[in-house]
Amino acid sequence: MVNIYTNISRNVTKTWILMSLFFIVVIFLGYFFSIYYGNPNILYFFVIFSILMNITSYYFSDRIALSLAGAKPASREEHFVLYTTLENLSITAGLPMPRVYVINDPALNAFATGRDKNHAVVAVTSGLLAVLDKTELEGVLAHELSHIGNRDMLLSTVVVVLVGFISIISDMFLRHLFWGRSRDNGKGNAVFLIVGIILSILAPIFALLIQLAISRKREFLADASGTLLTRYPEGLANALRKIEQSGQPMARQSSAIAHLYIADPKGEKRSKIGQKINSLFDTHPKIEQRIEALIGK
Numbered sequence: 001m002v003n004i005y006t007n008i009s010r011n012v013t014k015t016w017i018l019m020s021l022f023f024i025v026v027i028f029l030g031y032f033f034s035i036y037y038g039n040p041n042i043l044y045f046f047v048i049f050s051i052l053m054n055i056t057s058y059y060f061s062d063r064i065a066l067s068l069a070g071a072k073p074a075s076r077e078e079h080f081v082l083y084t085t086l087e088n089l090s091i092t093a094g095l096p097m098p099r100v101y102v103i104n105d106p107a108l109n110a111f112a113t114g115r116d117k118n119h120a121v122v123a124v125t126s127g128l129l130a131v132l133d134k135t136e137l138e139g140v141l142a143h144e145l146s147h148i149g150n151r152d153m154l155l156s157t158v159v160v161v162l163v164g165f166i167s168i169i170s171d172m173f174l175r176h177l178f179w180g181r182s183r184d185n186g187k188g189n190a191v192f193l194i195v196g197i198i199l200s201i202l203a204p205i206f207a208l209l210i211q212l213a214i215s216r217k218r219e220f221l222a223d224a225s226g227t228l229l230t231r232y233p234e235g236l237a238n239a240l241r242k243i244e245q246s247g248q249p250m251a252r253q254s255s256a257i258a259h260l261y262i263a264d265p266k267g268e269k270r271s272k273i274g275q276k277i278n279s280l281f282d283t284h285p286k287i288e289q290r291i292e293a294l295i296g297k
Contacts, residue, residue, distance in 0.1 A: 003037065020028065021126055023050070024048055026050050026169075027046065027047065029041050029046065029169060030042055030043040030045070030046025030047065030189065031172070033046075033169075039116050041152070045090075046169070049165070050165055053165055059115065060116055061113060061114065061118075061153075062113045062114040062115070062119060062121045064256075065111070065121075065257045065260060066101060066113070066121060066123065066265075068252075068254040068256060068257050069103050069111070069123060069252065069254070069257060070103055070104070070105075070252045071101035071102065071103045071123040072101060072102055072103075072104070073099070073100070073101055074102040075097075075098040079100070079102060079129070081129075081137070082100060082102075082124065082129060082137070082141075083100055084135065085137055085138055085141055086098065086100060086122060086141050086145075089138065089141055089142055089145055089159070089229055090145060092229050093142075093145050093146075093149055093229055095117050095145060095148055095149055096117055096118055096120070098112065098114070098120035098121055098122045098145075098148065099120070099121045099122070100121075100122055100123075101121060101122070101123035101124075102123065102124060102125070102126055102129070103123055103124070103125045103126065103252075104126050105123075105125040105126060105127055105250055105251050106125070106126065106127040106130075106248060106251075106253065107125055107127050107246070107248040107249060107250045107265070107267070108125060108127050108128045108131055108242060108243045108248065108263070109124075109125045109128060109131070109143055109243070109250060109261045109262060109263055109265060110122070110123060110124040110125065110128055110140050110141075110143075110152060110247050110261065110262045111123055111129075111144065111257070111260040111261045112144040112145070112147045112148055112152075112260070113153055114153055114261055115153070116151075116153075117135075117148050117149070120148045120153065122141065122144045122145070122148075124140070124141075125250075127181065127246075128140065130240055131242055131246070132242065135230075135232060135234075135235035135238070136230070136235050136236070136238050136239035136242065137239070138230050138235055139226065139227075139230055139232070139233075139235035139236030139237070139238070139239045140236065140239050140262060142226035142227070142229040142230045142236065143222045143223060143226035143236060143262055144222075144226075144262065145226070145229065146221070146222040146223075146225040146226040146229070147218070147222050147252040149225065150218070150221060150222060150225060152218050152222070152258075156268070170201070191230050192255065215286045216284065219262075219284055219285055219290065220285060220290065220293060221233075223236060223290055223294055224293070224294075227294065233294040233295050234295060236294060237291045237294045237295050240263070240290055240294075241285050241287075241291065243262070243263045243287065244263075244287040244288070245266045248267055249265060249266050249267035250265035250267075253265050253266065259284070261284075263284060263285045263287065267279075
């Protein structure tokens with residue numbers, strides 16, 4: 001019988017498979033570029049640099065995310081309801097109390113980050129604290145704690161690093177093609193040139209689509225497992241409704257951490273023109289779909 005716990009195991013397995021595909025893409029790009037430029041050291045550079053980036057992201061992912069979001073530490077005295085609510089939910093979930101941060105932004109949003117449950121961080125916007133009632137806030141915080149308990153955060157961070165790495169390398173290759181010098185003007189070089197351009201364009205798109213697929217699945221799972229903590233799915237559902245009705249984008253945005261938020265930081269309201277095409281690149285499933293999964297229509 002499939003339940004939430006088997007889904008957690010399956011999603012973690014699928015994520016590692018997708019991450020393995022990322023490494024294959026990185027190595028393949030390095031191999032191709034090393035042949036194109038006639039320098040085997042390029043492949044070694046790709047492998048070593050990707051490993052170093054992962055090590056850096058492992059230890060500093062929370063600081064990077066908090067800095068990009070503009071989050072500031074929140075004390076128990078200043079944000080008593082937020083702090084004690086998260087503390088009580090952490091006890092219920094059997095998790096260490098995460099560090100608490102607040103983002104000074106009228107938009108309604110929140111995210112969790114950190115390399116593991118012992119180094120976790122939960123950040124919420126001031127707009128969220130101003131609008132949600134206690135049960136709705138509990139629903140949001142339970143959702144974020146579920147990301148911690150479901151071991152989402154490190155995997156999401158590594159995926160971000162790999163997406164950024166592939167995009168940067170592809171961009172460097174394209175710039176060199178147009179501005180650098182070619183070492184050979186023969187037909188063989190022309191073939192490599194065409195293949196290189198195709199790879200450089202498709203690689204970051206492929207990486208982005210995998211990142212988005214991981215993010216969407218994990219949002220549904222965190223919604224469901226979060227309700228196991230509160231035993232009140234209406235709390236999170238009502239919070240999501242308010243987030244959708246607000247539709248206000250974050251004042252400070254970064255595509256690198258967009259998938260970490262409970263809702264799309266670009267906001268929910270948009271024109272219907274090209275909506276189906278745009279949905280392919282959304283970092284989050286539609287809020288109405290999430291509400292329906294929680295409590296039905």
